[in-house]
Amino acid sequence: MSAALCYACDGAMRERRVGIADLLVCGACGFAKIADGRHTADYWARKDDVQHEIDERYWTARLAVYRRALLAVEQETGRGRLVDLGGGVGHFAECALGRGWDAYSVDVSPHAARAAAARVGEGRSLLAAPDSMNGSCDLVTLWCVVAHVPDPRAVLADAVRLLRPGGRLLMTTPNFLFQSRYARVAARLGRPLDFVASDHVLHFTPASIDRVLADAGAGRRTFAYWGITTDCLLERRLARVLVPCKRLWNWAAWGASRVGVPPLYSELHVQAVAGAAGAAGVVA
Numbered sequence: 001m002s003a004a005l006c007y008a009c010d011g012a013m014r015e016r017r018v019g020i021a022d023l024l025v026c027g028a029c030g031f032a033k034i035a036d037g038r039h040t041a042d043y044w045a046r047k048d049d050v051q052h053e054i055d056e057r058y059w060t061a062r063l064a065v066y067r068r069a070l071l072a073v074e075q076e077t078g079r080g081r082l083v084d085l086g087g088g089v090g091h092f093a094e095c096a097l098g099r100g101w102d103a104y105s106v107d108v109s110p111h112a113a114r115a116a117a118a119r120v121g122e123g124r125s126l127l128a129a130p131d132s133m134n135g136s137c138d139l140v141t142l143w144c145v146v147a148h149v150p151d152p153r154a155v156l157a158d159a160v161r162l163l164r165p166g167g168r169l170l171m172t173t174p175n176f177l178f179q180s181r182y183a184r185v186a187a188r189l190g191r192p193l194d195f196v197a198s199d200h201v202l203h204f205t206p207a208s209i210d211r212v213l214a215d216a217g218a219g220r221r222t223f224a225y226w227g228i229t230t231d232c233l234l235e236r237r238l239a240r241v242l243v244p245c246k247r248l249w250n251w252a253a254w255g256a257s258r259v260g261v262p263p264l265y266s267e268l269h270v271q272a273v274a275g276a277a278g279a280a281g282v283v284a
């Protein structure tokens with residue numbers, strides 16, 4: 001195991017117990033992945049069948065945040081063509097379409113694409129973005145996608161390929177700098193996070209996702225925080241305590257990140273601009 005190399009930076013990975021899961025963690029950039037390599041073959045085939053109720057709460061909370069991110073782009077650059085990569089069952093593309101975007105949902109899962117087609121129409125739900133779309137998109141979004149795929153660098157390179165010069169890429173992924181600490185707290189509270197069961201196979205830190213985005217050709221990367229704190233995975237009673245604590249922590253951590261403390265909020269939100277040179281920074 002000690003010979004394993006980090007996906008993000010080629011640093012040495014070491015096996016480490018985090019909460020109740022055995023993970024391989026990079027000593028250089030902090031990137032982690034589950035040690036035994038198990039993952040779900042078709043995430044959406046299982047998700048959409050058995051988790052309707054959770055999905056409703058999940059999407060209500062997330063769409064509010066994604067809508068806010070979309071509004072910021074609309075105010076800056078206006079609306080245009082949007083591709084939601086890893087679009088799942090099409091909730092976000094439907095939302096963007098309703099706001100006047102020329103929106104498409106792209107997902108490799110046939111199960112998800114069928115469900116998305118019912119929301120946005122056959123022509124707007126795709127299993128892959130065609131080459132004819134290259135360089136034509138104003139915005140490509142990847143909401144919690146890179147944690148689920150075996151090769152995020154390739155997916156992000158696809159996203160950059162779709163963008164016109166100056167087009168935006170918006171992405172989110174859980175922040176392992178936070179999650180590894182949270183896992184320890186949750187384990188002490190008797191409610192351990194199970195990284196292996198949660199479908200997230202790759203766990204990024206700010207340094208590791210920035211590195212992978214740069215490799216994929218994403219320019220001028222900025223870390224923002226738009227504020228996702230959902231209670232969908234917790235029982236209601238526990239959520240009443242943990243969610244306000246998490247929300248408070250997130251905004252304090254966001255404030256601290258503005259003055260140079262590494263981002264310790266629960267989810268990483270990154271914006272990149274196609275064709276723009278420049279390193280990562282904190283967005284104003």
Ligand SMILES: [Zn+2]
Pocket residue numbers: 006007008009010011026027028029030031208
């Ligand atoms: Zn690394």
